[in-house]
Amino acid sequence: MAVDVEVLQALIDEKLTPLVKKIDEEAYYAEDFLVALGRAGFFHSSQKDEHKILLDELTIVQETAKVCMTTAFCLWCHLAALTYIRKTKNKQLRAEILPLLESGELLGATGLSNPMKFYADLEKLHLSAERVNGGYLVNGILPAVSNLADNHWFGAVAYNGEKEVMLFVNTDNPQITLKEKIHFLGVNGSATYTCKFDNVFVTDDYVVAQDASGFVDMIRPTFVLYxxxxxxxxxxxxxxxxxxxxxxxxxxxxxxxxxxxxxxxxxxxxxxxxxxxxxxxxxxxxxxxxxxxxxxxxxxxxxxxxxxxxxxxxxxxxxxxxxxxxxxxxxxxxxxxxxxxxxxxxxxxxxx
Known part of the structure; x- marks a missing residue:
């Protein structure tokens, strides 16, 4: 079954269209619209093959971007996070987090702007990860991560002394300091923050990939496709x-x-x-x-x-x-x- 465009359009008309000027001019974050998409089942992936998942979710992004590309960008951030958890070999992480991301109970973000530039040989990696008992201690600053608010999750790639590891972290962690960035020419309603990590402990339960380089190679096509x-x-x-x-x-x-x-x-x-x-x-x-x-x-x-x-x-x-x-x-x-x-x-x- 294809995306129910009528239901999608009704959600856009009700929860997004009236807010477009507020999003653009007052940096309003349309979190309720993203949650509503999840509650309406637009992120569910069960009983769908990968082609169907992609085609459906690409349609949702396009229909949203017709009205507000800022919110469609936030939607893309969430779909990127979904991709990480759908593709991780960490079965416990997938079992715990994926249903919540797909239902809209939790929202996600990418956190991979710096790593993508790092792997393209454009920037240094900004995060380091020290291996400790049961997980990693992460330090450093990500200059910009979008689609963030209370109790949001995002991916992060850090160098652990030998190679890069990819982690999934929550904004509610007290060792993560968020500073909002709203002085853009456009898309100020994208809920974009600088994220400072100060000895952030991430347990092995929230490791997306021990080999971030290989994992990023695998998910990059979907990341760009969306x-x-x-x-x-x-x-x-x-x-x-x-x-x-x-x-x-x-x-x-x-x-x-x-x-x-x-x-x-x-x-x-x-x-x-x-x-x-x-x-x-x-x-x-x-x-x-x-x-x-x-x-x-x-x-x-x-x-x-x-x-x-x-x-x-x-x-x-x-x-x-x-x-x-x-x-x-x-x-x-x-x-x-x-x-x-x-x-x-x-x-x-x-x-x-």
Whole structure:
């Protein structure tokens, strides 16, 4: 059974659409919407194969991003956390946490922005883990982890002296200090925090992977794949925005170089490519990164076209076109960023 789009749309209309301006302008975190998705069963994975899980959850991200990409980004964070727990070999961790994440009783985050850059040879790893009896003592600072609040869980990768280990930690740990970051150009409602670890004890029960490098290699394709419909939703909403002002100034917009039908055709091509990747039996990181990169540039083109079609109305503070513009620039800077993707796609291609 496919995603019940009517039920999903009803949840969006009730718990997200009325809050979009508050999310954008007051850094409001739409936690209740994410919880509602879980309670409605949208994260349940039982009796589904991996293709079905991906296609359903990609649809949820895209439909959410059409209305609010900030919240869709938070949704992506939660899906990333779900991926960690679905893929871990730690059966106890999976049995304890997965049902709570899928039901919306708990919400999760990624914590892998720094590790993803580390494994792409762009940054040093910010966390260290000292092996002690029954677990690890973790120290260091993660500059930015999104989708966090009380009793939220997120992944963390730390160097233990020999290799990297991946852990699952809770924001309620008294040795973790959170400092909110809200001075972004956009997506201030993403519940983003700097996370300082001060001798945080993580028991072996919450070790996602003793070999983080191998685990990240395994989950990276899904991690990136879930980001792609963030752009799709923004493109789709930009097309709608362009169509709304079609008759503006006696139809003068028809002379602009980029039109809605061109954007719609490009979006369809990208959507078809995504479905082909998901249905493929082989995970092709090169192809996924290439599609993610194409989606970034298509999204940037769509929001710019939306601004031009809307004219001065788009430049009013709080306007939908200006919000979409800022969302698109965040999407371009979301790890893996556009510059990281440019490097990854070229390095991976050379390595083939």
């Amino acid at each position: 980001q792609i419909p963030l752009g799709f939703g923004v493109i789709e909403s930009s097309i709608i925005g362009i169509e709304k002002v079609k008759a503006k100034q006696n139809g003068c917009n028809e002379y602009l170089q980029i039109q809605a039908d061109e954007l719609a055709q490009k979006l369809q091509q990208l959507e078809d490519s995504l479905e082909t990747l998901v249905q493929s039996d082989e995970t092709d990181l090169q192809a996924i990164c290439q599609l993610r990169l194409q989606t970034v540039y298509a999204t940037l083109a769509a929001v710019q076209a939306n601004m031009l079609h809307n004219g001065s109305a788009g430049y009013i503070v709080g306007s939908a076109p200006s919000r979409k513009l800022r969302e698109a620039y965040f999407f371009a800077n979301l790890t893996p960023t556009v510059r990281q993707l440019e490097k990854m796609t070229k390095v991976l291609k050379v390595a083939e």
